Amino acid sequence: MFFFEHFLAAVLLQGALVFLPLFAQPQDLSGFISIDCGISDGSRYTDETTGISYLSDTQFTESGENKEILQAYRAQRASEKQFWNLRSFPEGTKNCYTLKPGRGKGTKYLIRAGFLYGNYDNEDQAPTFDLYLGVNVWDTVSIRNAWTPKTTEIIHVISTDRIHVCLVNTGNGIPFISVLELRPLRDDVYVTKNGSSLALYGRFDFSSLSTDQQVLRYKDDAYDRLWVSLETKMWKPFLTTSLTDDNSINRNDYQLPFTIMNTAYTSNRSTDFMDFYWKNLSVTSEYYFYMHFAELEKPQTNQTREFNIYINRDLFYGPVVPKYLSENTIYSKITSGMKADREGQITVWLNNTENSTLPPLINAMEIYILKEMSQQETNQTDAEAIWNVKSAYEIEKNWQGDPCAPEAFTWDGLVCDYNSDYPPRIISLDLSNNSLNGTIPEFLAQLSFLIVLNLKGNNLTGPVPDVLSEKSKNEYNGDNGSIVSRKKHFTYSEILKITNNFETVLGEGGFGKVYYGNLKGNEVALKLLLRVHHKNLTTLVGYCNEETHIGLIYEYMTMGNLRSHLSGSTPNILSWEDRLRIAIDIAQGLEYLHNGCKPPIIHRDVKSTNILLNEKFQAKLGDFGVSKIFPNEGDRQSVSGTLGVSTNVVGTPGYLDPEYYASNWLNEKSDVFSFGVVLLELITARPVLTKAEENNHIILWVSSKLANGDIENILDPRLERRFINTNIVWKTIEISMACVSKTSTSRPAMSRVAIDLKECLRAELTRKDGNDEAESKQYLVEMISQNITSSEQLTPQAR
Ligand SMILES: *[C@@H]1O[C@H](CO)[C@@H](O)[C@H](O)[C@H]1NC(C)=O
Numbered sequence: 093m094f095f096f097e098h099f100l101a102a103v104l105l106q107g108a109l110v111f112l113p114l115f116a117q118p119q120d121l122s123g124f125i126s127i128d129c130g131i132s133d134g135s136r137y138t139d140e141t142t143g144i145s146y147l148s149d150t151q152f153t154e155s156g157e158n159k160e161i162l163q164a165y166r167a168q169r170a171s172e173k174q175f176w177n178l179r180s181f182p183e184g185t186k187n188c189y190t191l192k193p194g195r196g197k198g199t200k201y202l203i204r205a206g207f208l209y210g211n212y213d214n215e216d217q218a219p220t221f222d223l224y225l226g227v228n229v230w231d232t233v234s235i236r237n238a239w240t241p242k243t244t245e246i247i248h249v250i251s252t253d254r255i256h257v258c259l260v261n262t263g264n265g266i267p268f269i270s271v272l273e274l275r276p277l278r279d280d281v282y283v284t285k286n287g288s289s290l291a292l293y294g295r296f297d298f299s300s301l302s303t304d305q306q307v308l309r310y311k312d313d314a315y316d317r318l319w320v321s322l323e324t325k326m327w328k329p330f331l332t333t334s335l336t337d338d339n340s341i342n343r344n345d346y347q348l349p350f351t352i353m354n355t356a357y358t359s360n361r362s363t364d365f366m367d368f369y370w371k372n373l374s375v376t377s378e379y380y381f382y383m384h385f386a387e388l389e390k391p392q393t394n395q396t397r398e399f400n401i402y403i404n405r406d407l408f409y410g411p412v413v414p415k416y417l418s419e420n421t422i423y424s425k426i427t428s429g430m431k432a433d434r435e436g437q438i439t440v441w442l443n444n445t446e447n448s449t450l451p452p453l454i455n456a457m458e459i460y461i462l463k464e465m466s467q468q469e470t471n472q473t474d475a476e477a478i479w480n481v482k483s484a485y486e487i488e489k490n491w492q493g494d495p496c497a498p499e500a501f502t503w504d505g506l507v508c509d510y511n512s513d514y515p516p517r518i519i520s521l522d523l524s525n526n527s528l529n530g531t532i533p534e535f536l537a538q539l540s541f542l543i544v545l546n547l548k549g550n551n552l553t554g555p556v557p558d559v560l561s562e563k564s565k566n567e568y569n570g571d572n573g574s575i576v577s578r579k580k581h582f583t584y585s586e587i588l589k590i591t592n593n594f595e596t597v598l599g600e601g602g603f604g605k606v607y608y609g610n611l612k613g614n615e616v617a618l619k620l621l622l623r624v625h626h627k628n629l630t631t632l633v634g635y636c637n638e639e640t641h642i643g644l645i646y647e648y649m650t651m652g653n654l655r656s657h658l659s660g661s662t663p664n665i666l667s668w669e670d671r672l673r674i675a676i677d678i679a680q681g682l683e684y685l686h687n688g689c690k691p692p693i694i695h696r697d698v699k700s701t702n703i704l705l706n707e708k709f710q711a712k713l714g715d716f717g718v719s720k721i722f723p724n725e726g727d728r729q730s731v732s733g734t735l736g737v738s739t740n741v742v743g744t745p746g747y748l749d750p751e752y753y754a755s756n757w758l759n760e761k762s763d764v765f766s767f768g769v770v771l772l773e774l775i776t777a778r779p780v781l782t783k784a785e786e787n788n789h790i791i792l793w794v795s796s797k798l799a800n801g802d803i804e805n806i807l808d809p810r811l812e813r814r815f816i817n818t819n820i821v822w823k824t825i826e827i828s829m830a831c832v833s834k835t836s837t838s839r840p841a842m843s844r845v846a847i848d849l850k851e852c853l854r855a856e857l858t859r860k861d862g863n864d865e866a867e868s869k870q871y872l873v874e875m876i877s878q879n880i881t882s883s884e885q886l887t888p889q890a891r
Pocket residue numbers: 286
């Protein structure tokens with residue numbers, strides 16, 4: 093058994109770059125990008141060993157300082173010039189290299205970064221920092237000491253025309269980089285899941301003709317992969333061909349170098365199997381294996397070499413019969429990388445089949461770790477426009493890498509909108525006080541989501557381009573809803589800023605407080621620790637979710653609350669149909685709280701001032717300040733046949749369930765009562781309580797009218813009678829009176845109320861549209877009135 097400890101990977105990653113160009117042959121170098129960081133501006137040279145041409149890094153980065161490693165370390169790396177110099181980044185948190193490779197987006201690249209500290213700063217403090225590829229974390233670079241080089245490699249399909257490689261200071265020393273290399277690969281090799289890349293864990297050449305520990309690369313390897321040779325006394329003998337012609341082994345698309353394929357290890361005859369394992373692996377990572385085989389001994393007619401490959405006891409592939417002098421690559425399925433076992437170990441077995449007369453053999457192996465690259469880059473149109481701004485004005489600031497992502501590194505002066513469904517968009521650009529000269533460029537108009545553009549304090553000349561002033565007319569002033577209508581992620585620190593450290597509490601209740609906040613000039617209500625989301629409850633503008641802190645920011649409803657529309661303080665009169673729709677919206681919102689939330693939620697403060705209307709007069713239920721989460725089923729206590737909890741009475745006079753008031757026993761039917769009161773308000777437009785009149789509560793007032801058979805005068809006098817069908821009004825009054833029944837058991841469930849109200853709406857629409865349209869409308873209403881709980885599935889789930 094052969095045990096690969098972590099150090100074996102380390103041998104590769106930190107291996108000495110001594111090359112053995114045994115069978116050098118001309119190769120296509122096109123597409124190689126080789127950057128020697130920190131050499132003098134504009135210089136270039138050809139590496140003697142590999143023949144690869146290295147460029148200085150000045151055209152790829154704007155920051156950092158050129159440094160040299162100390163002479164002693166340089167002497168140790170006599171043949172590896174790329175490590176002699178480096179660029180360090182003492183300023184700023186994120187510093188980037190930006191490359192625009194000619195092959196453009198969609199190209200698969202092997203991207204490799206190398207680091208040798210060499211005590212360049214005489215501080216003897218080897219740093220640790222993060223490396224990003226685009227907007228995603230590629231690796232954490234931990235430099236061990238002054239003399240060990242560190243190399244990290246990833247196979248990545250670039251999704252945009254620009255590649256950003258960024259070094260991020262994490263407070264553990266000054267980031268630096270020695271060498272950066274990009275090698276284009278064929279599309280059809282090392283294929284992985286969309287949205288992920290393969291980071292190299294180890295790449296091994298099993299047995300080798302050479303004696304020293306060494307690394308083999310270009311020109312032997314056309315892709316310039318670095319191969320570390322692996323020598324062990326455990327497996328003997330190793331096989332080798334006596335061939336010398338580079339083309340004597342047929343290659344597949346993986347193009348393994350002849351010098352690697354013409355040697356292999358086999359097990360010795362005493363075992364007939366080979367196994368090797370890696371310990372201390374991350375148990376959460378997915379490992380992708382690429383194993384390369386070629387038969388090197390021409391088998392006799394009575395001989396077979398046939399074996400199965402097992403990984404962690406599962407058959408990985410088999411049987412394998414390596415072809416004579418022909419490269420055969422066996423690799424993990426795209427969809428399923430291998431996981432380490434619970435102890436963090438992966439074991440690979442090559443076991444002979446029963447009929448095999450020869451032991452197993454292996455020539456080379458590569459192991460990669462799957463890296464999710466799921467962060468979205470800024471919308472490319474926006475990114476292109478802002479890069480144009482940057483070059484037109486020669487802006488330096490911290491404008492490096494992706495403009496909006498990761499969110500923590502948004503460019504100074506930009507505000508972006510983040511939405512998990514779309515790439516980030518730039519919504520605000522502040523270029524004030526930059527001494528910018530020249531004219532205002534038209535391409536700013538390409539920032540189609542821009543709502544704030546600040547160019548004060550500059551020396552810009554000429555008129556504002558037409559496209560921009562048009563845009564300004566259309567968007568900048570008018571619709572201030574465009575920020576708040578889109579969902580956004582907020583960090584906890586942003587939440588602190590928005591609420592001014594939770595300064596003002598707007599409401600407080602059973603499961604969280606509601607705070608006052610100011611989001612980019614918009615007043616918002618912010619609540620922590622509530623996870624409710626439904627179309628008919630005020631929607632989230634965003635939320636913050638950082639482990640223990642979960643915050644929600646509610647949208648601002650432009651038309652204000654329902655009461656103001658009923659009391660006559662607004663010019664428009666809600667039509668009867670509007671009122672039915674509002675009632676349905678609220679009924680559904682409550683139904684969701686009662687039945688759709690686990691545990692169920694009792695709102696406890698349903699009232700017309702808590703019902704908010706948007707510009708289309710659609711209603712949502714707001715203010716969860718006093719809401720109460722129902723305890724688990726088992727914790728409920730039974731009171732007169734219903735389930736409830738005992739609480740201190742909360743709520744608003746006039747809407748308060750008398751049974752709850754008397755007993756302190758709360759259940760969903762308390763909300764039904766309050767809803768019934770709101771429904772009466774919708775019908776009558778009367779205040780809930782009036783001091784002047786005898787029957788001063790709306791319920792008493794309606795009851796007395798009903799007792800006198802005076803249905804006609806119950807309805808809001810502002811509604812034109814000729815448009816109203818008395819039957820439907822009558823039915824609606826019936827529903828509301830059932831809701832405000834004295835005993836909770838007599839009140840219908842919210843789901844029943846919603847169904848009945850939809851019935852009223854359907855009747856109303858049928859009546860209004862005459863017979864021709866009746867059918868289609870009916871169909872529409874049917875759609876609305878389908879199984880109510882399914883509306884949950886139509887809206888994003890609570891987070
Ligand atoms: C990956 O993306 C490519 C191009 O966008 C697409 O053709 C392919 O079907 C995707 N593959 C999977 C497994 O989603």
